[in-house]
Amino acid sequence: MEYFLQQLINGITLGSIYGLIAIGYTMVYGIIGMINFAHGDVFMVGSVAAFLVVLGIGLTGGSGILMILLALVLVAAVAMVVAAAYNWTIERLAYKPLRGSFRLAPLISAIGMSIVLQEFVRVNQEGRPKPVQPIVTGGYEIMRRATEAGEFIVRLTNMQILIIVSTLILMAVFTILIQKTSLGRAQRACEQDQKMAALLGIDVDRTISITFIMGAALAAFAGLMFFLYYGVTDFFVGFLAGIKAFTAAVLGGIGSLPGAMLGGLVIGLIETMWSAYFTVEYKDVAAFTVLIIVLIFMPQGLLGKPEVEKV
Amino acid sequence: MATANKTPVLTVEHVTMRFGGLTAVSDLSFEANRNEITALIGPNGAGKTTVFNCITGFYKPTEGKIALRHADGSEFLLERMDDFRIAQHAKVARTFQNIRLFSGMTVLENLMVAQHNKLMVASGYTVAGVLGSSHYRRAEKDAIELAKAWLEKVRLIDRADDPAGDLPYGDQRRLEIARAMCTEPRLLCLDEPAAGLNPRESEELNKLLRAIRSENDVSILLIEHDMSVVMGISDHIVVLDYGQKISDGTPHHVKSDPAVIRAYLGVDEEEEEKDALAAKAVAEAVGDQA
Numbered sequence A: 001m002e003y004f005l006q007q008l009i010n011g012i013t014l015g016s017i018y019g020l021i022a023i024g025y026t027m028v029y030g031i032i033g034m035i036n037f038a039h040g041d042v043f044m045v046g047s048v049a050a051f052l053v054v055l056g057i058g059l060t061g062g063s064g065i066l067m068i069l070l071a072l073v074l075v076a077a078v079a080m081v082v083a084a085a086y087n088w089t090i091e092r093l094a095y096k097p098l099r100g101s102f103r104l105a106p107l108i109s110a111i112g113m114s115i116v117l118q119e120f121v122r123v124n125q126e127g128r129p130k131p132v133q134p135i136v137t138g139g140y141e142i143m144r145r146a147t148e149a150g151e152f153i154v155r156l157t158n159m160q161i162l163i164i165v166s167t168l169i170l171m172a173v174f175t176i177l178i179q180k181t182s183l184g185r186a187q188r189a190c191e192q193d194q195k196m197a198a199l200l201g202i203d204v205d206r207t208i209s210i211t212f213i214m215g216a217a218l219a220a221f222a223g224l225m226f227f228l229y230y231g232v233t234d235f236f237v238g239f240l241a242g243i244k245a246f247t248a249a250v251l252g253g254i255g256s257l258p259g260a261m262l263g264g265l266v267i268g269l270i271e272t273m274w275s276a277y278f279t280v281e282y283k284d285v286a287a288f289t290v291l292i293i294v295l296i297f298m299p300q301g302l303l304g305k306p307e308v309e310k311v
Numbered sequence B: 001m002a003t004a005n006k007t008p009v010l011t012v013e014h015v016t017m018r019f020g021g022l023t024a025v026s027d028l029s030f031e032a033n034r035n036e037i038t039a040l041i042g043p044n045g046a047g048k049t050t051v052f053n054c055i056t057g058f059y060k061p062t063e064g065k066i067a068l069r070h071a072d073g074s075e076f077l078l079e080r081m082d083d084f085r086i087a088q089h090a091k092v093a094r095t096f097q098n099i100r101l102f103s104g105m106t107v108l109e110n111l112m113v114a115q116h117n118k119l120m121v122a123s124g125y126t127v128a129g130v131l132g133s134s135h136y137r138r139a140e141k142d143a144i145e146l147a148k149a150w151l152e153k154v155r156l157i158d159r160a161d162d163p164a165g166d167l168p169y170g171d172q173r174r175l176e177i178a179r180a181m182c183t184e185p186r187l188l189c190l191d192e193p194a195a196g197l198n199p200r201e202s203e204e205l206n207k208l209l210r211a212i213r214s215e216n217d218v219s220i221l222l223i224e225h226d227m228s229v230v231m232g233i234s235d236h237i238v239v240l241d242y243g244q245k246i247s248d249g250t251p252h253h254v255k256s257d258p259a260v261i262r263a264y265l266g267v268d269e270e271e272e273e274k275d276a277l278a279a280k281a282v283a284e285a286v287g288d289q290a
Helices: A002-032 A039-056 A065-098 A104-125 A158-180 A182-192 A194-199 A204-230 A237-252 A257-277 A280-297 B048-055 B083-090 B107-113 B116-122 B127-131 B134-153 B169-182 B199-215 B227-233 B251-255 B258-265 B269-289
Strands: A139-147 A150-157 B008-019 B022-033 B037-041 B063-069 B075-077 B092-094 B187-191 B219-223 B236-241 B244-249
Touching: A002 A039, A002 A139, A002 A150, A002 A158, A002 A182, A002 A204, A002 A237, A002 A257, A039 A065, A039 A104, A039 A204, A039 A237, A065 A104, A065 A204, A104 A237, A139 A158, A150 A158, A158 A182, A158 A204, A158 A257, A182 A194, A182 A204, A182 B107, A182 B116, A194 A204, A194 B083, A204 A237, A237 A257, A237 A280, A257 A280, B008 B048, B008 B219, B022 B037, B022 B048, B022 B219, B022 B236, B022 B244, B037 B048, B037 B227, B048 B092, B048 B187, B048 B219, B075 B083, B083 B092, B092 B169, B107 B116, B107 B134, B107 B169, B116 B134, B134 B169, B169 B187, B169 B199, B199 B219, B199 B227, B219 B227, B227 B251, B236 B251, B236 B258, B244 B251, B244 B258
Parallel strands: B037 B219, B037 B236, B092 B187, B187 B219
Antiparallel strands: A139 A150, B008 B022, B008 B063, B063 B075, B236 B244
């Protein structure tokens, strides 16, 4: 029971990170119908940018709690702006010229951009992992029980609280943005019928650019959290995290925002639970197997709308 | 409200549109006057919708010039503008033969999307909007009021929060017109607004269009096959056949133009002598309908 509770906490934390990345996949798919395969690497760019800023301002776990929080807000802001600038540029250079081309063209271009970003960071920042001392430390003891093997303690670390709470806040802000603001309405309109949206005076190109910027900002925040949580980042972290988040987006129903959040949670939980009770080596296999099973029986994903052919 | 001093709001000059070897519209020139209802009629495939597509920026005409003049004197060359700028700056709105509502959004949201640009400016491109500035909240409230006023006019106020795709066909048509009007257009282009409506509904449409014209600073360009609508509300009719203008004038003039009757009935050139008879017959038939 205690063990399960601990894994649940770990799973939700991991799932939050996946969910934040998955939103970028699902939004871009919703609005232009393509999978931005470079999105995982935009997450990586955000994470490496966060590392560089943390190093630059010399942030360590020794500072006061308020100081750390303020500094992290600054780090997050820089990482989000950098990643957004990257994603915006990628969209302009590699996807926009291919709009109206055959469907696979932007997809292949996206795979190309993924390699470009990875290699760019590898050459620029060197390939070795970039570790950092824990910055957000401490936590709470939730439960303690003596077992034959010694005491088992269920912990909720401050880092986990930070990740879960900030994810909840970001997702709430985001949902309001999409549901209640004029920008969100324009995005949903472009999702359904770009030509008609343009005829109502909506700048479709700009709306698409904003979508890429928003997705990148969330991914960069996830990148910062990932880097703080694991204490390390490098040029390759975007690959697996990206694939997992993409899986989460598909699992939840690609194009659906709540679906992306739910999918992230499910993937995170499956991974941690599998590692806890079965073999760690096969945790990725477990996550992808669940994806396959869901897709066989619910091709539209958990919360996706059934595909309706446009007339 | 046909004013004595007619000023053109839309001037189409020598517009030609070719698709590969096919010439859909050839050397077409006509004018639509301010605060008038101008109808564009013609047999199927005459190029009417192509003309609409050129005006609203769907297509760029191969040759020619399309100018739109606002009452304040500003002029826009539509053939050089992007489609969204035509809607945003030149203030041209349109509806479609096959309805294009955002079916997944609510009726009210459809009308709010149409007011996107002014809300974006008011919300400081969303930043101030998220922070909840009072300026933005007022703009949002005004936008909702405008939308609701239009819903009252098209009698859809009770269904404001239903998905637009759930409305019956006739309601969707009226909603599409309301949405176009929420962009506060100077030129409203309606592509077969009466298609699929029953006689009672199309009579109601006539009333709505007349009300729109007299209560707003808007000119209407209309494609329509339903002659009771065309003859009932148009101030001016332009007739196309095979991409060319064959007649242009008041409903009365067009009704009795032999060229129009020939186009609609397909009379051969050699059978000119029968034209006069046919003209009379059609004029009467059309007259009865109107």
